[in-house]
Amino acid sequence: MVKPIALTLGEPAGIGPDIAIAAWLRRKSDAVPPFYLLGDRAFIAARAKLLGHELPLVDAGPGDVARIFSEALPIAATGHPATAQPGDPDGNSAPAVIGSIRQAVSDVMAGHAGAVVTNPIAKSVLYRAGFAHPGHTEFLAELATANANPPQPVMLLWSPDLAVVPVTIHLPLRDAIEMLSSRMIVDTVRIVVADLRARFGIPNPRIAVSGLNPHAGEDGSLGTEDQTIVAPAIATLRAEAIDVKGPLPADTMFHEAARRTYDCAICMYHDQALIPVKTLAFDRAVNVTLGLPFIRTSPDHGTAFDIVGTGHASPSSLIAALRLAARMAGSTPSA
Numbered sequence: 001m002v003k004p005i006a007l008t009l010g011e012p013a014g015i016g017p018d019i020a021i022a023a024w025l026r027r028k029s030d031a032v033p034p035f036y037l038l039g040d041r042a043f044i045a046a047r048a049k050l051l052g053h054e055l056p057l058v059d060a061g062p063g064d065v066a067r068i069f070s071e072a073l074p075i076a077a078t079g080h081p082a083t084a085q086p087g088d089p090d091g092n093s094a095p096a097v098i099g100s101i102r103q104a105v106s107d108v109m110a111g112h113a114g115a116v117v118t119n120p121i122a123k124s125v126l127y128r129a130g131f132a133h134p135g136h137t138e139f140l141a142e143l144a145t146a147n148a149n150p151p152q153p154v155m156l157l158w159s160p161d162l163a164v165v166p167v168t169i170h171l172p173l174r175d176a177i178e179m180l181s182s183r184m185i186v187d188t189v190r191i192v193v194a195d196l197r198a199r200f201g202i203p204n205p206r207i208a209v210s211g212l213n214p215h216a217g218e219d220g221s222l223g224t225e226d227q228t229i230v231a232p233a234i235a236t237l238r239a240e241a242i243d244v245k246g247p248l249p250a251d252t253m254f255h256e257a258a259r260r261t262y263d264c265a266i267c268m269y270h271d272q273a274l275i276p277v278k279t280l281a282f283d284r285a286v287n288v289t290l291g292l293p294f295i296r297t298s299p300d301h302g303t304a305f306d307i308v309g310t311g312h313a314s315p316s317s318l319i320a321a322l323r324l325a326a327r328m329a330g331s332t333p334s335a
């Protein structure tokens, strides 16, 4: 029997509950794989009502989902009530947000769920409540290990049009440039190549690596990092027979013809990677964490506080995330 997907609550004041409800309502038309939502049933019922739906919500564990999903939205209680109002985040709901993520990871690590899909969190709200991790990506890596050496998580934004990976993730731009190293680039590309082979069925992934500076440094006259950090990493990866090219000027590597020449673009910092993919495929792109011992995907967007409870939140990216997670769960995990 196919294992269900554990879907986290996300920020309760955000659109996570709206799109989870919408995804369940589209379960037949969009072939949404069975999932259960880890959250507070009364809270979800109230959001559904605000959106104009009287939903059948059933308390359920992962083992009940296959039986229930076609008729009701399965809810797994986490024991933490959510109190935030639509569009108005409140730090008191932080335990509900974090407890949902913890329980989803526990379920997938125990083999009860096939994958974790996360709804968006508002990072600054959690930081103010004492959350010490930059985002899901880094938190999930910590939860994935019982010891002090978490795996290196890699953020992949996957879409039919473009796949991108930022080498540095949730860092102020100044710190990202400071921290960038050949070692980080090499480690990131190795994880990307292993997971593209094992989980995406691409036997020989073609990798394009961006430069850091304008024009990839213009032979050192617009910054030296492309020559001293990026190029040596590419040489190391080529010596491992990885199909990799670069450093490429980031402003010209995303046009249509260029995109056809690679399977994944490796970028040096968050916005260099996420701007092109969100521009091309905002409603289709999926955030995937590579390098973990379990599958985690997420919609590409955030909490969208401006449209919570209005019915305007599109569940497309969440549905793409659920479908991709199910597809990946059916493939052979990397060793």
Ligand SMILES: NC(=O)C1=CN([C@@H]2O[C@H](COP(=O)(O)OP(=O)(O)OC[C@H]3O[C@@H](n4cnc5c(N)ncnc54)[C@H](O)[C@@H]3O)[C@@H](O)[C@H]2O)C=CC1
Residues within 6 Å of the ligand: 015, 019, 119, 120, 121, 122, 123, 124, 136, 287, 298, 299, 300, 301, 302, 303, 304, 305, 306, 307, 312, 313, 314, 315, 316, 317
């Ligand atoms: N995976 C995660 O947990 C992520 C969380 N965030 C968090 O989201 C919060 C807000 O971030 P923003 O930069 O404002 O980005 P956002 O993605 O929440 O919103 C940007 C714009 O896109 C619209 N939008 C977003 N998702 C939509 C959807 N499904 N349907 C229709 N319109 C949609 C919003 O209404 C808004 O106008 C931040 O606190 C950030 O930390 C952002 C990205 C990912």
Ligand SMILES: NCC(=O)COP(=O)(O)O
Residues within 6 Å of the ligand: 134, 135, 136, 137, 138, 274, 287, 298
């Ligand atoms: N901009 C992408 C993003 O913030 C997602 O981060 P994460 O919470 O999935 O680590």
